[in-house]
Amino acid sequence: MTATDQVQATTAPGTPTRQRDKRSAVQPAVYIVKKLLALVLTLFVASLAVFFSRFLVPGDPARFLLRGRSPKPEALEEITRQFGLDKPAWEQYLNWLGGILQGDWGRSLTYRQDVSDVLLGRLPTTLQLVALAAVFITVLGLFAGIAASLNKGFGDRFILITLTAAGAVPPFVAAIALVALFSVGLGWFPSFGSGDGGWDRIWHLTLPALALGITYIAMVARVTRSSMNEQLLREHVEVATSRGLTRGSVVARHVLRNALGPILTVSGVLVAGLLVSSAIIERTFGLSGIGQLLVQSIDRLDFGVVQAIVMVVVAAFVLVNTVVDLIQPLIDPRIAAGTESR
Amino acid sequence: MTLAIRLPQAGLRRYGSLLSPMAWGALAVAAAVVLLSLFAPVLAPYDPDYVDLNNVLAGPSGQHLLGTDALGRDLLSRLMHGGRTSLLGPTVVVIGSTVLGLLLGLVAGWSEGWLGKVLGRLFDLLFAFPALLMAMLAIALFGKGLLAPILAMTIAYVPYVARLAQSLVVAERGRPYVQAYRVLGFRTPWVVLGRVLPNLIPTVGAQSTLNFGYVLADLAALSFIGLGVQPPTSDWGAMIEESRGALLGGYILPAFWPALVVVLVVVAVNVIGEELSDRIGGKLS
Numbered sequence: 240m241t242a243t244d245q246v247q248a249t250t251a252p253g254t255p256t257r258q259r260d261k262r263s264a265v266q267p268a269v270y271i272v273k274k275l276l277a278l279v280l281t282l283f284v285a286s287l288a289v290f291f292s293r294f295l296v297p298g299d300p301a302r303f304l305l306r307g308r309s310p311k312p313e314a315l316e317e318i319t320r321q322f323g324l325d326k327p328a329w330e331q332y333l334n335w336l337g338g339i340l341q342g343d344w345g346r347s348l349t350y351r352q353d354v355s356d357v358l359l360g361r362l363p364t365t366l367q368l369v370a371l372a373a374v375f376i377t378v379l380g381l382f383a384g385i386a387a388s389l390n391k392g393f394g395d396r397f398i399l400i401t402l403t404a405a406g407a408v409p410p411f412v413a414a415i416a417l418v419a420l421f422s423v424g425l426g427w428f429p430s431f432g433s434g435d436g437g438w439d440r441i442w443h444l445t446l447p448a449l450a451l452g453i454t455y456i457a458m459v460a461r462v463t464r465s466s467m468n469e470q471l472l473r474e475h476v477e478v479a480t481s482r483g484l485t486r487g488s489v490v491a492r493h494v495l496r497n498a499l500g501p502i503l504t505v506s507g508v509l510v511a512g513l514l515v516s517s518a519i520i521e522r523t524f525g526l527s528g529i530g531q532l533l534v535q536s537i538d539r540l541d542f543g544v545v546q547a548i549v550m551v552v553v554a555a556f557v558l559v560n561t562v563v564d565l566i567q568p569l570i571d572p573r574i575a576a577g578t579e580s581r
Numbered sequence: 582m583t584l585a586i587r588l589p590q591a592g593l594r595r596y597g598s599l600l601s602p603m604a605w606g607a608l609a610v611a612a613a614v615v616l617l618s619l620f621a622p623v624l625a626p627y628d629p630d631y632v633d634l635n636n637v638l639a640g641p642s643g644q645h646l647l648g649t650d651a652l653g654r655d656l657l658s659r660l661m662h663g664g665r666t667s668l669l670g671p672t673v674v675v676i677g678s679t680v681l682g683l684l685l686g687l688v689a690g691w692s693e694g695w696l697g698k699v700l701g702r703l704f705d706l707l708f709a710f711p712a713l714l715m716a717m718l719a720i721a722l723f724g725k726g727l728l729a730p731i732l733a734m735t736i737a738y739v740p741y742v743a744r745l746a747q748s749l750v751v752a753e754r755g756r757p758y759v760q761a762y763r764v765l766g767f768r769t770p771w772v773v774l775g776r777v778l779p780n781l782i783p784t785v786g787a788q789s790t791l792n793f794g795y796v797l798a799d800l801a802a803l804s805f806i807g808l809g810v811q812p813p814t815s816d817w818g819a820m821i822e823e824s825r826g827a828l829l830g831g832y833i834l835p836a837f838w839p840a841l842v843v844v845l846v847v848v849a850v851n852v853i854g855e856e857l858s859d860r861i862g863g864k865l866s
Contacts, residue, residue: 284706289718296722407847409798411805412840415821419833430829515711519802534806537721545721553709 271565278561285553286339289546290332300324307540308348321346339550345543349536354547358529364433365528367440368521369513371448372455376509380456381502384463388471389490398460406457410516414450414523421446431525447524451516455509462505466498473497499570507563511556600856607852614846618664627655629662629815638832650820650835651827660838663815666727667804667843671796673731678738679789683781685739686746687773691754701747704740712737713799720808727810730803738792745788749781783861790854794847801843817843 296303301315301324308314318324322345323331338345344354387398408416422430434443470476471494479493480486518530525531529548536544600608617624626646633653641648647656689700712734719733720726753759754777762772803809804818812819817839824835 281706281709285709288706288710292718292722403851404844404848407794407851408844409802409847411802411818412821412843415825415828415836415840419828419836423829423831423833511709511711511714515713515717516802518713518717519806522806533717534808537717537808540721542721545718549714549718552711552714556709556711 267568270568274561274564278557281557282554285557286336286550287332289550289553290335291328293542293546294328304348304542339547344547347536347541347544349539349541349544354544357532357544358547358551361527361529361532364526365514365517365521365530368444368447368451368517368526368528369510371441371444372452372513373509375448376452376455376459379452380459381463383456383460385467385490385495387460387464388467395464399464402457402460405453406461408453410450410453411519411523413453414447414520417446417450418523433524433526443524444526447520447526450523451513451520454516455512458505459502459509462501463498466501467494470494470497496570500567503563503567503570507556507560510559511552514552514555604852604856607849607856610845610849611853614664614842614849615668617661618668621658621661621665625655625658625661627658629654629659630813631655638827638835640834647838648834650824651832656835656838659815659820660817660842663817663820663839664842666810666814666816667797667801667818668846670727670731670800671793674734674738674796674800675789675793677735678792679742679785681735682739682742683746683778683785686743686781687750687778689743690747690750691769691773691777697747700743704744704747707737707740710737712795713802716799716803717808720803725808725811727800730800730809734796734799738796741788741792742785746781746785749784750777753777753780783857787854787858787861790850790857794850794854797850798843798847 293300293303300322301318304318304322305314323334326334335345342355344358346352347354347357350357383398383402387395387402390398417428418430421428428446429443430446432443434440476489476493479489484493514530516530517528518533520526521528521531522534529551533545533548536542536548621629631654633649635653636645636649637651637653639645639649639653645655645657647660650656650659685700685704689697689704691697715733715737716730719729723729750773759772759777762776800809801816801818801821804816805822807822810816810819812823820839821836821843824832824839828836
């Protein structure tokens with residue numbers, strides 16, 4: 240099954256098969272600068288794509304931006320002025336990009352507020368939700384993966400089958416199932432709202448975070464399992480065992496540490512996936528975060544807000560991937576030196 | 582001492598012996614769901630949109646095998662008809678992204694110069710846009726429904742196929758048979774399309790099979806949050822959304838059936854995809 244796991248680990252959606260340039264990166268400074276340049280370039284091209292997506296819609300852009308509202312002449316004039324629609328496309332783009340870099344993200348049509356203010360107001364809920372999901376993913380995913388890899392035979396089969404099933408449950412189905420079981424059935428957790436902060440907040444966010452994380456709990460567990468299995472067969476583990484170290488310390492210091500690389504590699508995908516799926520989960524549980532804002536803004540045809548959120552999620556994905564690339568050599572110096580390819 | 586060499590059996594029989602019982606089970610589930618959905622107009626016991634307010638939220642019975650929803654509509658019939666929309670989307674996306682991805686991957690893998698590098702960068706960039714996010718951006722641009730997300734997800738899944746095809750082509754390019762064709766003076770398009778492409782199909786097919794499950798889940802999620810298929814068209818995601826009120830009131834079945842079908846189909850597709858990549862992947866991964 241190891242082969243399967245690796246195929247799975249490298250081809251799940253959002254998992255880019257990253258190419259590592261083996262010749263570069265001999266010197267840390269060169270490695271860091273290269274990664275940062277790639278980051279800036281990717282963000283630049285992504286911003287082009289997000290901005291110019293609007294130009295795919297045929298017809299008058301002012302009328303597009305005001306869809307679903309009564310397009311009075313003064314409103315059309317106002318939107319034309321605000322977005323600079325009468326200017327050439329490249330100038331509109333530069334203004335938009337300049338605005339974003341200076342924290343001016345435009346105004347929301349529905350909220351009649353600055354987009355940045357709307358986003359900032361919604362950010363804490365989403366961050367708390369994603370953070371709690373990340374905790375569940377790390378704890379449950381690592382635990383299940385380690386347990387599977389250390390219990391050969393029935394335990395491994397059982398955990399693996401459970402993981403295959405769990406990995407196939409879409410977050411929105413998990414949300415419904417958790418609500419049916421723990422809110423309606425047992426009444427342990429609330430099914431709606433985000434609570435008052437502190438423990439109440441965590442209590443309210445438990446079911447959403449579990450639903451949000453289920454796919455990735457399975458994914459992290461599978462990656463951990465196959466990565467651990469690979470490490471357990473290595474010579475240095477055998478040496479550590481024959482030196483008489485306890486099983487716990489062999490696993491913690493010699494197996495798990497080396498197994499962390501592939502787990503870290505998937506974390507970029509994980510963050511982006513969590514942010515996107517939070518749109519569905521937040522809506523299901525009535526949490527007013529960025530994800531719910533995205534769905535509402537699509538519903539209410541508030542394109543400026545949609546554009547901003549898409550840009551934020553893409554930027555988060557690219558940033559996390561860069562951070563992962565920069566951290567990995569610290570855990571495993573062979574990556575920067577280009578002697579070990581994962 | 583005799584030396585027996587077991588040659589692989591020819592044709593389809595070989596695949597029969599290759600698949601595990603679990604994969605056969607998955608194949609049976611998938612086939613059953615596809616057939617029931619495909620022939621829903623003939624097989625479904627009721628009109629999926631027929632409202633019977635005297636018979637709401639009924640449990641399974643002889644008349645309604647799976648029960649009825651909050652409007653008294655027959656759940657089995659809605660499931661079967663909903664399957665048509667729920668399966669159509671992923672089918673279109675998978676076929677589109679596989680064809681496009683194969684083409685781009687072939688070009689990227691075959692050209693050793695700047696073109697391959699540029700395309701590689703493009704695939705990397707597309708990876709930064711999660712499929713669901715791209716679908717939501719498309720809906721914001723072109724309006725609700727299935728068309729916009731299907732187009733967006735087709736593009737979003739291209740890099741998964743293209744990147745794989747590219748790496749496979751790079752590997753094939755160096756193999757003796759390709760060198761031989763080149764030396765013999767065969768034209769490049771003939772070698773690439775006629776001789777290299779068939780070697781990519783199994784691996785790419787495995788990847789695309791896995792993609793089918795992800796796309797199905799994402800499109801169902803979009804319908805669930807009201808951005809995808811619009812009522813009264815039935816769709817598994819939309820059915821779950823419609824049943825939330827009943828669920829909070831303690832009636833689990835109307836939400837349970839579509840959820841079960843979604844999970845069953847995704848599991849079946851994953852099992853088949855993994856089995857395929859297991860069988861052929863040995864030499865690749």
